[in-house]
Amino acid sequence: MSRGAGKQIQIGAPTLLAATESYLARPKLRSEVHKEGTRRQFELHLKDWLNLPLDGISKSMVVQRHREMEKFPSGANHVLRSFRSVWNHARRTDDLPESPTNAIEWYEERPDGRIIEDLSAWKTRTDDLFNPIHSAFFELILYTGFRKAEALALEWKNIHEDRIHLPVTKNGRSFDLPIVQRHHEILAPLQGLSRTWVFPSPKSPTGHLAAPKRIEWSPHAHRRTFATIAMEAGILEEVVGRLLNHTPLNITGQRYVRPSLDALRPAMQATCDELDRRLGFKKD
Numbered sequence: 001m002s003r004g005a006g007k008q009i010q011i012g013a014p015t016l017l018a019a020t021e022s023y024l025a026r027p028k029l030r031s032e033v034h035k036e037g038t039r040r041q042f043e044l045h046l047k048d049w050l051n052l053p054l055d056g057i058s059k060s061m062v063v064q065r066h067r068e069m070e071k072f073p074s075g076a077n078h079v080l081r082s083f084r085s086v087w088n089h090a091r092r093t094d095d096l097p098e099s100p101t102n103a104i105e106w107y108e109e110r111p112d113g114r115i116i117e118d119l120s121a122w123k124t125r126t127d128d129l130f131n132p133i134h135s136a137f138f139e140l141i142l143y144t145g146f147r148k149a150e151a152l153a154l155e156w157k158n159i160h161e162d163r164i165h166l167p168v169t170k171n172g173r174s175f176d177l178p179i180v181q182r183h184h185e186i187l188a189p190l191q192g193l194s195r196t197w198v199f200p201s202p203k204s205p206t207g208h209l210a211a212p213k214r215i216e217w218s219p220h221a222h223r224r225t226f227a228t229i230a231m232e233a234g235i236l237e238e239v240v241g242r243l244l245n246h247t248p249l250n251i252t253g254q255r256y257v258r259p260s261l262d263a264l265r266p267a268m269q270a271t272c273d274e275l276d277r278r279l280g281f282k283k284d
Contacts, residue, residue, distance in 0.1 A: 013055040016046065016083075019090040026089065034149075034170065038082055045069065045079045054090055059103035066104050073107030080104060115225040116142070116217050119278050125215050132189045137199050137212050139186045141219055143272055144177060145226035145244050148219035152209050154198035159187065163261055166245075175245045178265040182272040226271065233274040235267045243268060 014022070020042060024035045042050065046065070049057055062080060069076035084101040091099075116122045126138045141151050150166055158165040164183070166175040187198065194200035197208035204210045212219070223244070230240045241248065242264055248254050 013053040013094050013096060014090060015051050015053055016042070016057065016086070017050040019054055020050075020086050023086045023089040032153075032168075041079050041082060046083065054087060054094070054096055057100060059100040062100045063103050070107070074109050077106050077109060112218070112220070113224070114217070114221050115228050116221055119225075119275075120280070122217060123279055129213055129215075131213070133193070133199050133201075133209060134213050136186055136190055137209065138215065138219075138222065140183070141222040142226060143182060143186060143275060144179075145223045145230075146177075147223065148212075151219075152199055152212075153206075154208075155196055156191075156194075156198060157196075159198065162265075169245055171245070171247060173245075176261060177243065177245075178261040178268050180265065180269050180272055182276065226275075229274050229278070230267065230271040233270045235270060239264065239267045243271075 020038070024038060049061075062083070066076050066080050069079070080101050084099045087096065087099040087101070090096060122138075122142075126135050129135050129138075137151060140146065141148070144151070144164070147170060150169060154164070158167065163176045163178055166177070169175045190198055194207075199209040200207065201209040217225075227240050227244060230243065231237060235243075238248065238253065239259075242259060248257070
């Protein structure tokens with residue numbers, strides 16, 4: 001009994017709030033943006049559940065909450081799937097049944113799939129922003145394929161002559177993207193604006209831009225456009241995936257192939273050259 005003295009014994013299942021914090025603190029780290037996004041989702045859509053023990057959240061409750069969010073099917077699916085991840089993580093250490101989300105009939109989701117069809121219109125629109133920070137943001141994600149959150153949180157210390165280093169990405173791994181002279185030209189107008197952030201914003205609590213101005217094309221449409229232009233420039237799909245930091249589907253790609261930055265750089269150069277050509281910066 002003396003060995004157990006002073007220890008706090010948890011009785012019953014953890015609350016959703018406690019389980020969420022445990023899930024976000026797991027060894028396989030995700031970006032701070034992902035963590036804060038999960039917290040905000042739960043505070044917005046599951047606030048009344050946060051202090052409930054997990055085993056007090058029933059199948060009927062999650063089904064009803066999912067239905068209440070039917071106007072935003074993708075968002076409804078995303079929130080409750082995040083809840084399922086938290087629940088399944090808690091099952092590792094707590095005696096819980098299967099996730100109540102098993103009772104949900106998930107909404108059908110159709111990927112947007114849109115790209116920037118008219119790059120001339122895109123150039124006119126981004127030039128008209130009259131804000132070098134926002135304009136450079138859209139130009140950089142078009143020429144790198146970066147995810148929105150990855151670009152917004154870029155720090156100057158991670159911009160190198162030959163690469164951009166992302167310490168933490170969506171898949172939990174660090175990532176190095178080979179860059180060329182075109183990328184340095186895009187970033188040049190931003191130098192000196194902040195010692196830390198590439199896209200600074202004094203109004204943001206983080207110190208960096210939290211959300212770019214809305215334009216007709218989403219940040220992810222820029223990412224899809226980068227991938228499309230790369231393939232149309234003759235780059236193999238597997239190499240495009242490497243530039244996008246996608247995890248290869250086959251065992252060889254996942255465990256054995258480790259191309260160097262110099263091996264990927266010609267593909268990046270070809271993609272940038274094709275973008276320049278279509279935007280009228282280079283003649284055919």
